[in-house]
Amino acid sequence: MASKRWVNYYEDAWDKRDWLVRCGGCHATGVDLKNNTFSESSIGCEACHGPGSQHTALPRTALFEKRETIINPAKLTAGVAVQICGSCHTRGNSKDPDFKEAGWPVGFTPGMVLEPIYENSYDKADMRRLYPDFASRSHHQQYIDWMQSKHAEQGVTCTSCHSVHRMGIAPTRFQTKEAGSSQCLSCHTMVNANRAHSIHSFANCLGCHMPRIASTAEPNDIRSHTFNARAPMDAIANPALPNSCQICHYHKEDSLQELQRKYEILTQLPQPQGMSIPAVTRDTFALPDSDGNTANTQ
Numbered sequence: 001m002a003s004k005r006w007v008n009y010y011e012d013a014w015d016k017r018d019w020l021v022r023c024g025g026c027h028a029t030g031v032d033l034k035n036n037t038f039s040e041s042s043i044g045c046e047a048c049h050g051p052g053s054q055h056t057a058l059p060r061t062a063l064f065e066k067r068e069t070i071i072n073p074a075k076l077t078a079g080v081a082v083q084i085c086g087s088c089h090t091r092g093n094s095k096d097p098d099f100k101e102a103g104w105p106v107g108f109t110p111g112m113v114l115e116p117i118y119e120n121s122y123d124k125a126d127m128r129r130l131y132p133d134f135a136s137r138s139h140h141q142q143y144i145d146w147m148q149s150k151h152a153e154q155g156v157t158c159t160s161c162h163s164v165h166r167m168g169i170a171p172t173r174f175q176t177k178e179a180g181s182s183q184c185l186s187c188h189t190m191v192n193a194n195r196a197h198s199i200h201s202f203a204n205c206l207g208c209h210m211p212r213i214a215s216t217a218e219p220n221d222i223r224s225h226t227f228n229a230r231a232p233m234d235a236i237a238n239p240a241l242p243n244s245c246q247i248c249h250y251h252k253e254d255s256l257q258e259l260q261r262k263y264e265i266l267t268q269l270p271q272p273q274g275m276s277i278p279a280v281t282r283d284t285f286a287l288p289d290s291d292g293n294t295a296n297t298q
Contacts, residue, residue, distance in 0.1 A: 007217035018101075025104030026088035026140070033099050033106060048073060048084050048164075050110045071110040073164075078157050084110045085158040086143030091129055091136075092120035120144055131213070132240050135226050139216040145225035156187075181205040195267045196229065211247040220247060232260040 010017060017023075020038070024031045029047045030039030039046070046052050054069040073081040087108050094102035095117050105118035114120075121129040121136075122144045129138040136145050146152050151160075161183055163175045176183045184205035200207065208229040214222035224230075235243040236256050245251045245259045 009217045021099060021101055022103045025102065025106065025108075033102065047088075048110055073110065073159075076111060078155055080111065080113065081159075082143075082146075082157040083112070083114045086146075087114060087118075089140055089142040089158075090114075090118075090120045090144055091138060091141050092118055092124065092126075095119060122147065131242065132238055133234075135224055135228070136214045136222075139214055139222045141214065142225040149225065149227045151227055184209070195269060196231075196263075199263070199266050207248060208244045211242065211244040213242040213247060232256045232263055236260060 008014070020028075020031060020036060021033060024038060027043070028038040028041050029044040030037075030051075032038065048071075050071040052070055055066055058066045058069065060066075073084055087105050091103070093100060094104065094106040096102065096106040099106045105114055107117050108114065120143075121138075121141060122134060125134075129136065129141065130144075131137050134148060136142075142158075146158070151157075161176050163177050166175060166177075172179055178186050181204055188205070196208070206223065209227050210223040210225070211230060212220045212222060213224050213230075214220070216222060230242060230244040232243050232245055235241050235246070243256070243259075245263070246254065246256070251259060
């Protein structure tokens, strides 16, 4: 974990929860609840590419035939491909009548649509797992956050930021293509250093737009994926909402009112200085008449 220590998860009920039903579909590959089996005790190739027995059975020389027997997310439409990630990075319950207690989409294979077989926390307004503004307070809900974001509206998906088959050591343990805020700045290159963006000159995009407001076994160790900066005024209006400033250890004990006061001062645009220059029009100038004399038209 981020804290570099083991923390018990569901300590009071770990021996009462059916792991395969509640968790196995996302922590193992090829889970079959009817037969109580799985094919791999990890996230294998088939978790993202679908069943591959036909793919591996064909010889290497059957290149084009092999392509037809496997799902390549890169060739799916963005809205369908992102649901492969979303099938596990979400929270809710299966709609399978035999396994309604399953915490993952029973029957899902890459290339399918989630909604008919799965109801997530956002759809059923599970406020135990969501803040009042529907941002996630629990972990593995990144897909739920992303669906509410401007990134989703603009077609920026999980693989826009996260590597899938990166060779070697990734810049971060989250497999982002760039490290930290450099990932954000690889697209947002025209950010003006004024108003809110003038507060942190070291370009800490993540601190404001991806604050650690969701939790696993420990509080606030997961970043939000709505990408909304959360100002103190939001928490003043609704104390049940977290804000980006107090998540930072430096401002943890500061009052919201004082943080908002400083925020308003720092985010003001400079007031214009000097006299206003009137608009210049043709009538502003003296024009010669037909005899060549200067006539003031005003």
